[in-house]
Amino acid sequence: MARPVKQRKILSPYYELSFFPLGENKLNGNNILFLTEEYEAIKLIDYEGLKHTQAARFMQISRPTFTRIYKQARIKIATSFVENRYLKLSGGNIYFNDDWYKCQECECIYNVVKNAKNNFCPLCKSNNFMKTAKHE
Numbered sequence: 001m002a003r004p005v006k007q008r009k010i011l012s013p014y015y016e017l018s019f020f021p022l023g024e025n026k027l028n029g030n031n032i033l034f035l036t037e038e039y040e041a042i043k044l045i046d047y048e049g050l051k052h053t054q055a056a057r058f059m060q061i062s063r064p065t066f067t068r069i070y071k072q073a074r075i076k077i078a079t080s081f082v083e084n085r086y087l088k089l090s091g092g093n094i095y096f097n098d099d100w101y102k103c104q105e106c107e108c109i110y111n112v113v114k115n116a117k118n119n120f121c122p123l124c125k126s127n128n129f130m131k132t133a134k135h136e
Helices: 034-047 052-057 063-082
Strands: 006-008 033-034 087-089 093-095 100-103 109-111 129-131
Touching: 033 063, 034 052, 034 063, 052 063, 063 087
Parallel strands: 006 093, 033 087
Antiparallel strands: 100 109, 100 129
């Protein structure tokens, strides 16, 4: 029996992103799902310039696991570009470094310092918010 997939640690919340070819119907069924941990791997290596070992440590996974995630992310990006396919960032087996919340009124994403008693959005002061992911 295979081991259960370990959750990957994401340092900050992400915005729902999608990329699609101009003039194409993005809901054509030929879409590529880009997982959040793949996004984080690309961000840590290509944007922040970390080494695989450092990035794996940040995500609290092994270096070989990180390399597999990173390779899969690059394949999905290349496939999307070459085949003009819709790429949507969503899902994944993740948890955040801190508890992050999203305001339902102004869509502000924010975190709360531990033991703080803030029960409202810091931007619009609304109390209509939800936790973006659970911290395990």
